[in-house]
Amino acid sequence: MAPKRVDRAARREDVLDAAVRVFARRGFAATRIEDVAAEAGIAKGSVYLYFDSRDALLRAAFARVAARSERLTAAAARPGRPAVQRLADLVRGAVAMLAAEPDLARIMVDLWSTGRARPGTPPGGTAAPALDLAEVYRAYRSVIADLLAEAGRDGDLRPGLGQAEAAVVVAAIEGALVQWLVDPEVPFADLADPITTTCLNGLRPRP
Amino acid sequence: MAPKRVDRAARREDVLDAAVRVFARRGFAATRIEDVAAEAGIAKGSVYLYFDSRDALLRAAFARVAARSERLTAAAARPGRPAVQRLADLVRGAVAMLAAEPDLARIMVDLWSTGRARPGTPPGGTAAPALDLAEVYRAYRSVIADLLAEAGRDGDLRPGLGQAEAAVVVAAIEGALVQWLVDPEVPFADLADPITTTCLNGLRPRP
Amino acid sequence: MAPKRVDRAARREDVLDAAVRVFARRGFAATRIEDVAAEAGIAKGSVYLYFDSRDALLRAAFARVAARSERLTAAAARPGRPAVQRLADLVRGAVAMLAAEPDLARIMVDLWSTGRARPGTPPGGTAAPALDLAEVYRAYRSVIADLLAEAGRDGDLRPGLGQAEAAVVVAAIEGALVQWLVDPEVPFADLADPITTTCLNGLRPRP
Amino acid sequence: MAPKRVDRAARREDVLDAAVRVFARRGFAATRIEDVAAEAGIAKGSVYLYFDSRDALLRAAFARVAARSERLTAAAARPGRPAVQRLADLVRGAVAMLAAEPDLARIMVDLWSTGRARPGTPPGGTAAPALDLAEVYRAYRSVIADLLAEAGRDGDLRPGLGQAEAAVVVAAIEGALVQWLVDPEVPFADLADPITTTCLNGLRPRP
DNA sequence: GATGAATGAGCCTTCATTCAT
DNA sequence: CATGAATGAAGGCTCATTCAT
Structure with missing residues (x-):
C-alpha cells in the first residue's frame, strides 16, 4: 500500500x-x-x-547543453545599459559559465563532432529532432549581431557590423574553450578579458 | 623488392x-x-x-592532421616581411587550408573530444604515445605569440602582447571552423578577413 | 483468519x-x-x-486445462444410455466446451509445443512434476476406447475397435480445434456434427 | 586472391x-x-x-515448413486414378511425410501457437508477411474438398460433401500428429490406415 | 498485505581481429 | 599478397525476482 x-x-x-x-x-x-x-x-x-535507451540518455544530455546555451543568450537581453557593455557582459558571462561547467562544455565539443550522426540518429537516419546545434549557434550569433548593430548606432562600434563579426566573437569564445579543453593549462577563465578587449577594440570606429 | x-x-x-x-x-x-x-x-x-589495428589507423589520421598543422605554422616563418603581415598571412593561410580540407578539419574536431580517451589509449591506460593535441596548439600559439611580440617591437601592434592574445587569435580561427562544420551555411572561407581585421585592429596600439 | x-x-x-x-x-x-x-x-x-514464480503460474494454467479435460471425460461416464450415444455426446460436449473457452483451448495448443520443455522444467532438468500432457490424452483415448468397445458389444459399431480408432476420434476433435485457432473463419462449433457423423458412420459395422 | x-x-x-x-x-x-x-x-x-537475425532464422524455418506443406498438397493432384484413391493416397502420404520429418512437424505445432505473434512480427506489429498458416490449411482443405466432390460424383462417396468434411479429414491427420508429438508411444505412422478407413467409410453413401 | 524500485543474469547483436586458402 | 569466413569479447536491453517501505 x-x-x-x-x-x-x-x-x-x-x-x-x-x-x-x-x-x-x-x-x-x-x-x-x-x-x-x-x-x-x-x-x-x-x-x-x-x-528508455542509451540514446535517450544522450539526448537528455544534449538537451541540458542546449538549455544552458539558451540561458546564456537570454541573459544578454538585459536592457538599460549600453549595447557595448551588454556585449562585454555577454562574453564574460559565457566564458564564466563554460568555465564553471566544464562537463557540459566537454559534452558540447563532443556534440560538434557527433553532430553529423546526431544522438538519436540511428544508422538508418530516421532521427528524433533533439537539439539542432546549428540552430543554437545561429541564435547565438543573432543576439550578438543585434548588439553589434545597436552599438554601431550608439557610435561605440563601427557601423555596418553584422553576421560575420558576430561569428568572430562567438568564434573567439568557443575557440578559446577548445584550447582549454585540449590543454587544461590554458587559462580559459582569464581569457574573457583579452577576448573582450581584442574584439571590441577591433570593432571600434577607426580614429 | x-x-x-x-x-x-x-x-x-x-x-x-x-x-x-x-x-x-x-x-x-x-x-x-x-x-x-x-x-x-x-x-x-x-x-x-x-x-596493425583500428587504433593505428586513428593515430595515422591524427598524425596527418598534426602534419597539416605544422605545415601551417612553418609557413608563417617566412621572414623578409613585416610581422603583422606574416600574421595576417598566417590567419588567411590557416583558414584557406582548413576550408580546402574539410575532411581533416572534421577529424580535428573529432580529436578535440576523443582527445581525452586519446586514440591509442586502451581503457586500461597503457597507451601508445599517439600525438599530443595540446602540443599542437601550444606550438601554434607560440608561433603567433612570437609574431605578436615582433609586431609589437615594430610598432605595428601594442607592445606586451603574449600568450593570451595568441590564444585569442587561434581561438577566432578554430571557433569559426566549428561554426562552419556545425552549420555549413556559415561562410567560413569568407571569415578570414573579418577575423584578421578584427583581431589585428583590436591589437593595434591605442591612438 | x-x-x-x-x-x-x-x-x-x-x-x-x-x-x-x-x-x-x-x-x-x-x-x-x-x-x-x-x-x-x-x-x-x-x-x-x-x-511462487512465473513457472508456477504456467503450471497452474496447465492444471486448469487438465481439469477441464477431466471434467470432459468424466461426463462421458454417465451410464444408462447406449455407448454410441454417450460417445456422440462426448464429442459434442468436447467441441462445445473448447469452443466456449477458446482461451483455455489456445493454451492447450501452446502446451503441445511447450510440452517438450515442460512448464516447470528448468534448463537443468530438475523439474517440478507439473502435469503430464501425454497422460491427459492417454486418459482421453482410454475413455473413448472403452465406449467404442462397449458400442461394439452393443452391435452399434464394429467389434474390435481399440486404441487406434480412439486416437482417430480424439484427433478429429483436436485437429478441428487447431484449424479454428489458426483460422477463425473455420466454424469449429459447427464441426461437431460432421465429426460425429463421419467418425461414427465410419466405425459402423459394414453392411 | x-x-x-x-x-x-x-x-x-x-x-x-x-x-x-x-x-x-x-x-x-x-x-x-x-x-x-x-x-x-x-x-x-x-x-x-x-x-540477419534470430527472427530471420525463424522465418526461414517457417518457410521450410510451408514448402513441405505445399509439396504435400501438390502431390495429391496426380490424376488418372479415382478420386477416392487419390484421397486415400493423400492421407497416407501426409502421415508418412510428417512421420518422416518429425522436426518439421514439431515446428509446425510450434507455429500453431506462435501464429498469433508470427515469427517476424516484432512487438509493434509491423511484420514480414512470411507464411500465412491459415492460408496453408485453407489450401489443404480446398484440395481435399475437391477430391471429396469428385468422389461424390463418382458415386464412391456421399454427394454433397464439402468444406466441413474436408476439415474433418485434415483434422484427423493433424490431431493424430499432435497425439504422437505429445506422446511418442502413439503409433502415428500406423494411424494412416485407421484414419483413411474411418473417414472414407464414414463418408460413403448410406446403404 | 501491496507496491514498484532495484537488481543482475541472460540473450541478441556487432565488430575488431585472426588465419586458412 | 589478398581475401573474407570465422571467432568471441563486449555492450545494449529485458525481465523474473527480491525487498524496503
Whole structure:
C-alpha cells in the first residue's frame, strides 16, 4: 500500500548528472551504460528505469547543453545599459559559465563532432529532432549581431557590423574553450578579458 | 623488392586517404574497419596489411592532421616581411587550408573530444604515445605569440602582447571552423578577413 | 483468519484468470509477469503473493486445462444410455466446451509445443512434476476406447475397435480445434456434427 | 586472391538444418542463437553470417515448413486414378511425410501457437508477411474438398460433401500428429490406415 | 498485505581481429 | 599478397525476482 518514497524526477536527474560526468570524462562514444550506472551508484538495469535507451540518455544530455546555451543568450537581453557593455557582459558571462561547467562544455565539443550522426540518429537516419546545434549557434550569433548593430548606432562600434563579426566573437569564445579543453593549462577563465578587449577594440570606429 | 616497398607505401596512403574520408563522414566512433575497407575498395582483412589495428589507423589520421598543422605554422616563418603581415598571412593561410580540407578539419574536431580517451589509449591506460593535441596548439600559439611580440617591437601592434592574445587569435580561427562544420551555411572561407581585421585592429596600439 | 483464506484463494483465482487471458492472447513465451499483473489490475510484485514464480503460474494454467479435460471425460461416464450415444455426446460436449473457452483451448495448443520443455522444467532438468500432457490424452483415448468397445458389444459399431480408432476420434476433435485457432473463419462449433457423423458412420459395422 | 572455398548457400542450409533440429527439440521461444550455433558446430557470431537475425532464422524455418506443406498438397493432384484413391493416397502420404520429418512437424505445432505473434512480427506489429498458416490449411482443405466432390460424383462417396468434411479429414491427420508429438508411444505412422478407413467409410453413401 | 524500485543474469547483436586458402 | 569466413569479447536491453517501505 505504501508507495515507495522516491522522487522519480529527482532520481532521473541524478542519473543524468552521473551521465554528464561520465560523458565529459570518456566522451559519448566510449561511455557504456554500465559506466553511467557505476557513476550513479546503481545497477546497470536501473538506468533503464529512467531512460528508455542509451540514446535517450544522450539526448537528455544534449538537451541540458542546449538549455544552458539558451540561458546564456537570454541573459544578454538585459536592457538599460549600453549595447557595448551588454556585449562585454555577454562574453564574460559565457566564458564564466563554460568555465564553471566544464562537463557540459566537454559534452558540447563532443556534440560538434557527433553532430553529423546526431544522438538519436540511428544508422538508418530516421532521427528524433533533439537539439539542432546549428540552430543554437545561429541564435547565438543573432543576439550578438543585434548588439553589434545597436552599438554601431550608439557610435561605440563601427557601423555596418553584422553576421560575420558576430561569428568572430562567438568564434573567439568557443575557440578559446577548445584550447582549454585540449590543454587544461590554458587559462580559459582569464581569457574573457583579452577576448573582450581584442574584439571590441577591433570593432571600434577607426580614429 | 624496392618497387614493392613503394607500392606498399602508396597502398598504405590510399587506405589512409579512404579512412580520412570515412572518419570525416561518420566520425571516429561510428567508423568500422569494414567501412574503411569498402571506401578503399579492398577487403576488410587487407586493412591489416597496412595498419596493425583500428587504433593505428586513428593515430595515422591524427598524425596527418598534426602534419597539416605544422605545415601551417612553418609557413608563417617566412621572414623578409613585416610581422603583422606574416600574421595576417598566417590567419588567411590557416583558414584557406582548413576550408580546402574539410575532411581533416572534421577529424580535428573529432580529436578535440576523443582527445581525452586519446586514440591509442586502451581503457586500461597503457597507451601508445599517439600525438599530443595540446602540443599542437601550444606550438601554434607560440608561433603567433612570437609574431605578436615582433609586431609589437615594430610598432605595428601594442607592445606586451603574449600568450593570451595568441590564444585569442587561434581561438577566432578554430571557433569559426566549428561554426562552419556545425552549420555549413556559415561562410567560413569568407571569415578570414573579418577575423584578421578584427583581431589585428583590436591589437593595434591605442591612438 | 478464515475469511482471509477465502479472500486469498479468490485473489489467486483472479490472477490466474488474468494469466489465462494473457497466455491465450500472447502465448506463454511472450507473456511477462508484468502483463499478467496489468491484466489483473495489480502490481507486478503482487503476483508473487499468489504464485511462487512465473513457472508456477504456467503450471497452474496447465492444471486448469487438465481439469477441464477431466471434467470432459468424466461426463462421458454417465451410464444408462447406449455407448454410441454417450460417445456422440462426448464429442459434442468436447467441441462445445473448447469452443466456449477458446482461451483455455489456445493454451492447450501452446502446451503441445511447450510440452517438450515442460512448464516447470528448468534448463537443468530438475523439474517440478507439473502435469503430464501425454497422460491427459492417454486418459482421453482410454475413455473413448472403452465406449467404442462397449458400442461394439452393443452391435452399434464394429467389434474390435481399440486404441487406434480412439486416437482417430480424439484427433478429429483436436485437429478441428487447431484449424479454428489458426483460422477463425473455420466454424469449429459447427464441426461437431460432421465429426460425429463421419467418425461414427465410419466405425459402423459394414453392411 | 584466392576466394575461400565455401559454398555460402550450402553453409546457410547447414545452419538452418541445425536450427530446425534445435527448434524441434526446444521450441522457438526457448531456442537461443547459441544453441543453434552449438548444434551447427560454429561460433555464436557466425550464425549472423548467414542470417540477419534470430527472427530471420525463424522465418526461414517457417518457410521450410510451408514448402513441405505445399509439396504435400501438390502431390495429391496426380490424376488418372479415382478420386477416392487419390484421397486415400493423400492421407497416407501426409502421415508418412510428417512421420518422416518429425522436426518439421514439431515446428509446425510450434507455429500453431506462435501464429498469433508470427515469427517476424516484432512487438509493434509491423511484420514480414512470411507464411500465412491459415492460408496453408485453407489450401489443404480446398484440395481435399475437391477430391471429396469428385468422389461424390463418382458415386464412391456421399454427394454433397464439402468444406466441413474436408476439415474433418485434415483434422484427423493433424490431431493424430499432435497425439504422437505429445506422446511418442502413439503409433502415428500406423494411424494412416485407421484414419483413411474411418473417414472414407464414414463418408460413403448410406446403404 | 501491496507496491514498484532495484537488481543482475541472460540473450541478441556487432565488430575488431585472426588465419586458412 | 589478398581475401573474407570465422571467432568471441563486449555492450545494449529485458525481465523474473527480491525487498524496503
